[in-house]
Amino acid sequence: MIDSKQASDAMADIEDTVRRVRQSQIYQVSSLALLMWGVLAFVGNIAGWFWPRYGLYFWFAVYAVSAIGFIALSAYHRSKSRIRVFDGRYMLTFALIAAFGIFCCYFGHFTPRQQTVFWPIYIMLFYMMAGVWFGTAFLVIGATIIALTLIGYAYVPGISLLLWMAVVNGGGLIVGGLWMRRS
Amino acid sequence: MAELDDIIHQPLRLKIMAALNALPAEVGLEFARLKKLTGATDGNLGAHIETLAKAGYVSVDKAFVGKKPQTTVTATAAGRGAFTRHVATLQEIIAGKQV
Numbered sequence: 001m002i003d004s005k006q007a008s009d010a011m012a013d014i015e016d017t018v019r020r021v022r023q024s025q026i027y028q029v030s031s032l033a034l035l036m037w038g039v040l041a042f043v044g045n046i047a048g049w050f051w052p053r054y055g056l057y058f059w060f061a062v063y064a065v066s067a068i069g070f071i072a073l074s075a076y077h078r079s080k081s082r083i084r085v086f087d088g089r090y091m092l093t094f095a096l097i098a099a100f101g102i103f104c105c106y107f108g109h110f111t112p113r114q115q116t117v118f119w120p121i122y123i124m125l126f127y128m129m130a131g132v133w134f135g136t137a138f139l140v141i142g143a144t145i146i147a148l149t150l151i152g153y154a155y156v157p158g159i160s161l162l163l164w165m166a167v168v169n170g171g172g173l174i175v176g177g178l179w180m181r182r183s
Numbered sequence: 184m185a186e187l188d189d190i191i192h193q194p195l196r197l198k199i200m201a202a203l204n205a206l207p208a209e210v211g212l213e214f215a216r217l218k219k220l221t222g223a224t225d226g227n228l229g230a231h232i233e234t235l236a237k238a239g240y241v242s243v244d245k246a247f248v249g250k251k252p253q254t255t256v257t258a259t260a261a262g263r264g265a266f267t268r269h270v271a272t273l274q275e276i277i278a279g280k281q282v
Contacts, residue, residue, distance in 0.1 A: 002187065007276035010197060014270065017201040020220050021212075 023135045027180045029077040030134075034141070034177030036069050041120075042170025049162040055112070059119075063098070067091075097126055116161055117153045120169045121146050137183055141176035145169060188269045190238045195223055195231050200266045203241065203258035211244070211257030232256055240265055 002010075044062040048055035071091070101122050104110075110118055124142040131139025145168060152164040191200050198221045202212060212220070218228050235241040240262030244255045258266070 002192075002276060004277050004279065007273045010192070010194075011270075011273050011277065013194065013197060014201040017198045017220065018205045021202050021205040024216065024220060 026134050027137065027183055029073065030138075031177045031181040032073050032077070033070055034173045034180060036073065037066055038170050038173030038175075038177055040066050040069075040170075041173060042166045045162045045166035045170060049159060049166070052159060052162075067094070070094075097123070113153070113161060116165060117149050120149050120165065124149075135183075137176070137180045141172065141180075145172040145176075148172065187272050188265050190234065190240065191265060191269045193231070193234075195221060195227065196235055197269075198223075199228075199231060199235060199256070200240065200258065200262060200269075203256065204263055204266045206258075208260070208263070209257060211242075211255040214254040214256065217256055235262065238262075238265075 040062045044058050047058045051058075074087075101119060104122070105115055105118065108114075108118075124146045127138045127142030128146075131137070131142060148168040149165065152161055152168060156164040191197055199217065202217060202220050206212065214228070214232075217223075217232075218225065221228065223231070232241060232243060236243050239259060242257050242259055244257070246253055246255070
């Protein structure tokens with residue numbers, strides 16, 4: 001028979017393993033979402049750079065496709081693993097985050113340049129918050145993209161900022177997704 | 184008075200069973216992911232999975248995904264039951280109900 005200290009150690013091992021399994025499940029589906037959002041952010045920025053007058057419409061399309069894509073990814077993951085990682089509460093959370101972002105843009109009277117950096121910084125803030133709860137990968141990805149976005153805002157002139165953001169935001173999410181997949 | 188399960192109690196086997204038990208019934212983990220989650224080496228993990236399989240606590244399925252062989256380990260109903268009893272016994276020891 002073992003003593004209570006050894007039993008506590010065994011329970012701690014069990015809890016740590018269960019935490020790792022849950023984190024791994026979240027990383028599996030999140031990495032797919034990050035790859036998808038990375039490609040969409042890249043396309044949105046590049047399209048905005050080519051046709052700046054229609055930038056707003058491109059971003060509406062990007063957000064609509066990403067919402068549908070996210071639902072499809074969650075359903076695909078669930079059918080494959082029978083584990084429900086995301087549900088309707090997450091969609092509601094995303095909708096509230098988007099609504100507050102629109103509220104900020106409307107009352108903040110941001111310039112197009114400010115809006116270009118506001119949205120990635122704002123969304124990456126939530127990645128960092130997710131990192132506190134679900135795993136440091138989110139924290140690192142969020143902090144890196146925010147830092148690079150601010151560097152671009154300070155040093156990349158004019159509409160070239162969109163090319164910078166395509167690489168930093170789109171590319172950053174793709175690299176982050178691939179890294180998360182390997183974690 | 185419940186007894187600790189000697190097969191599950193070994194530290195690596197405890198981690199394997201904890202990982203598999205965290206998944207829904209009949210959902211397994213690939214060998215590579217189990218290796219990453221438990222931090223075990225290939226040989227060590229394989230040997231302990233075999234011990235658990237001989238006890239009827241896990242099932243091992245080998246299949247090809249494309250051209251790559253893939254081994255999936257799943258906790259059986261007996262394995263889940265044994266793990267639940269083992270955890271209950273650990274909790275009793277912590278609570279001081281067993282010495």
